[in-house]
Amino acid sequence: MxxxxxxxxxxxxxxxxxxxxxxxxxxxxxxxxxxxxxxxxxxxxxLQSRATSTPLLLGARGSALDLVMNSLYFDDEVPERISMLAADEIADTGLGYAIPLYVRFLARNYPIVATSIDYFDFRGLAIADGRMFTLLGESVIGADVAEDYGLAPGDSIVSSPETLFDLAGIYPLKMTITGVLERSHTPDDRAVFVDLKTAWVIEGLGHGHEDLGKTNDSSVILKRTEDKVIANAKLLQYTQITTDNIDSFHFHGDASVYPVTAVLAVPHDAKSATLLRGRYLDNTQYHIVRPTEVIEGLxxxxxxxxxxxxxxxxxxxxxxxxxxxxxxxxxxxxxxxxxxxxxxxxxxxxxxxxxxxxxxxxxxxxxxxxxxxxxxxxxxxxxxxxxxxxxx
Amino acid sequence: MIDIEALEFHYPQGEFSLSIPHMVVAQGEKVAVIGPSGSGKTTLLNLIAGISKPHQGKVAVADQTVSSLSDAKRRDFRITRIGFVFQDFELLDYLNVLDNILHPYRITHALNLNSEVPQRAIALADELGIGDKLKRFSAELSQGEKQRAAICRALLPQPQLILADEPTGNLDPRNKGRILDLLFENVASSNATLLAVTHDHELLPRFDRVIDFLDFRNEAVA
Known part of the structure; x- marks a missing residue:
């Protein structure tokens, strides 16, 4: 042979x-x-491990799959926005606590996940290097983001503009990286985490600019009254939040109606979960879904x-x-x-x-x-x- | 060495038939077979080698009736006792010259491919003037070199009988004499028998005997 x-x-x-x-x-x-x-x-x-660890998800009525994919896997299909009131409503029921999520913007092609500090405890995410964000304009990045771009605490990352030529659109914001998360082998490794307010600044709902009361450039001023100064587009807006200009950042309107894409609802127990789901059965504005059911369907x-x-x-x-x-x-x-x-x-x-x-x-x-x-x-x-x- | 009696052979299709009433070749004899093209010279070699089986009559080689052996025994007999130089060389294009020469050793257990065999093959190839071509594929050889490789393959197992179908047909005059000398030397040194089909009448004086196929025809008709 x-x-x-x-x-x-x-x-x-x-x-x-x-x-x-x-x-x-x-x-x-x-x-x-x-x-x-x-x-x-x-x-x-x-899909299943992530879905199983997420009890309930509240979002605008529409595609449950888009809601789950965006909130759990930071998919770029953004569901219809809901207001922060939805998170407050869940907290007010006393059946659990709410973690708002706003997943819409990108930084270097990675999703910017705007949320509260509770999210990190809920997902069991720990800081490997640096510290958690505490101030407006600060960010914490996932392990893959840090590795792919060689980023570390002290570096910065810039949000991507949504439309390059839309003057009224989203402007890039340079965010300081304060920490890198420990690798979790989940989509969190590939995300840039910021506070909700930072996301709202990216969206233009909050902004910082030079003090109109102190400016010497009269061409910036459109109109000046006793209690109000109106500036034109020439007014310098800050694209980075620093300790020098952070005090100039402010939000217009009522923050409770500012947008989020979803609210993670974490009920105290199974009974609370059932009650919570029952409350939104007939709600025309929101629906509450169990990610495991959506993923099983998928x-x-x-x-x-x-x-x-x-x-x-x-x-x-x-x-x-x-x-x-x-x-x-x-x-x-x-x-x-x-x-x-x-x-x-x-x-x-x-x-x-x-x-x-x-x-x-x-x-x-x-x-x-x-x-x-x-x-x-x-x-x-x-x-x-x-x-x-x-x-x- | 070869004893043929009342041999009858014909191919299933076609009108060709071969009839040899009697033919004997002695041990150590060098016999040339001549005759017109299509007279059955190659068929005769195939019958003696056991590649084809006669329909009637007896073909015996070294007192062994080849035609009555089973297929397996006939193969073993052919590969160990008979060296066949085919007219169209029958070299495999995907093997180099050395592997072609050693090929019979690799396709049967009747021959033992020990460490001495390749050494003998190289020495024999040197004698035949293709020592420097052993790593070449057959497509890279001239017709004459292919013929020498085919002769080398036939001689290597040191057979008792060598059947050669136009062994010098593709050689130039200078090489023709040299190769025939080598063939005769090998035959003489091992007291083997040589039966060679040839169209080259210049070579006939070098053989002990010449068999003309026309004689068989005449004998068969008579």
Whole structure:
């Protein structure tokens, strides 16, 4: 049998284009279903673990999936905004506590998650380096953000403008990084955390500018009365909050109606949870959802799709296997002269079968090694891949 | 060494038939077989080697009736006792020259590929003037070099009988004499028998005997 492998190896190497094509075909057929299975299992695990640890989520009536994906995985599909009043209402029920979330803006393509300090206790997030944000304009970043951009406490990160040419739109705000979170292997690793008020500054609901009472530039002033000074667009607005200008930052209007995208509702117990859900059953403005139910629905859809994909892969796989059998059958016909030679030299039919079997073994072995290697790479990086491909 | 009696052979399709009433070749004899194209010279070599089986009659080599052996025994007999130089060389394009020469050892257990065999193969290839071509593939060789590789493969197992189908057909005159000398030297040194099909009448005086296929035809008709 050793000689059969020796001869077969030379045949495989000599006909390398044919061999590589066959190896590629078999590798793909072997690799794709398993890779898909690995990624789906990983995404299922990621989705479920995050959803399971989040009891209830309140948001504007609409897509429950958008609400969950935005609030739990910081997906860039922003649900309709609700006001801070919603969080206060939950707190007022006495059935649990509320954690407001405002996930809308980006900084260097990472989501800016505006929330309260309670969020970090709720998720069990700890600071690995530096300290928690305490002042307006300060931020804490996830481990991946810090690693990807080499950021550390003391550095700064700038929010991305939503529309570059909209003068009335969102302006970039340079935020000081005060801390880096410990890696949690959750979407929190890939987020920039700020206080809600900082997000509202990014949105333009709060701002800081030079003191109009002290400015010497008369061209900035549109109108001056006894109790009010109205400035034009020439007025210098601060794009970074520092200890020198922080006092100039102020908000207009009632902060209780400022926007958030969702409220994490953390009931005291199961009974409180049921009561809390009951309160919002008929609410026309808000709905309260259990993320696990939403994610289970999503997973059911994914697995229905997977069943279809599996069937397609099975059909394609069968077609490929048949094509490979045809290739080998045709190659045996094409090799009639060579087979005739080895028979003339004294080779038995069994030895000829062994030679062809050894060739097939090399092709299958090479495919198996490559498939296994690729699957090992996919397995080792499944979480990263799922985050890249699914939770972008 | 070769004893043929009342041999009858024909291919399933076609009108060709071969009929040899009697033919004997003695041990150590060097015999040339001549005859017009299509007269059955190559078929005769195939029948003696056991590659084809006669429909009637007996083909015996070294007192062994080849035609009555089972397929497996006939293969083993051929590979151990007979060296065959094929007219179209029958070299495998995916093996280099050395591997082609050693190929019979790798496809059967009847020959033992020990460490001494490759050394002998290299020495023999040197003698045949292809020592520097051993790592080349057959597609990279000239016709003459291919022929020498085929002769080397046939001689390596030191067979008792060498069947050669146009062994010098693709060689230039200078190499023709040299290769035939080597072939005869090998045959003489091992007291082997040589049966060579040839169209080259200049070579005939070098053989002990010449068999003309036209004689068989005439004998069969008579």
């Amino acid at each position: 050793t000689s059969s492998f020796y001869i077969a190896w030379h045949y495989v190497i000599f006909n390398r284009v044919r061999s590589v094509t066959l190896v590629a075909c078999i590798t793909l057929i072997a690799f794709l279903p398993f890779a898909l299975q690995l990624l789906l299992a990983e995404s299922q695990q990621l 997973l059911e859809s994914i697995f229905r799709i997977k069943t279809v994909i599996d069937s397609v892969i099975a059909i394609v796989g069968l077609a490929t296997v048949l094509a490979i059998i045809l290739v080998f059958a045709l190659s045996v016909r094409l090799r009639q002269r060579e087979l005739s030679t080895i028979f003339k030299l004294g080779c038995s039919r069994m030895t000829a079968v062994k030679l062809i079997a050894a060739e097939i073994a090399f092709i299958v072995l090479a495919s198996s090694v490559i498939s296994t290697g690729l699957l090992a790479i996919i397995g080792a990086n499944a979480e990263t891949l799922v985050r890249m491909l699914i939770f972008r």
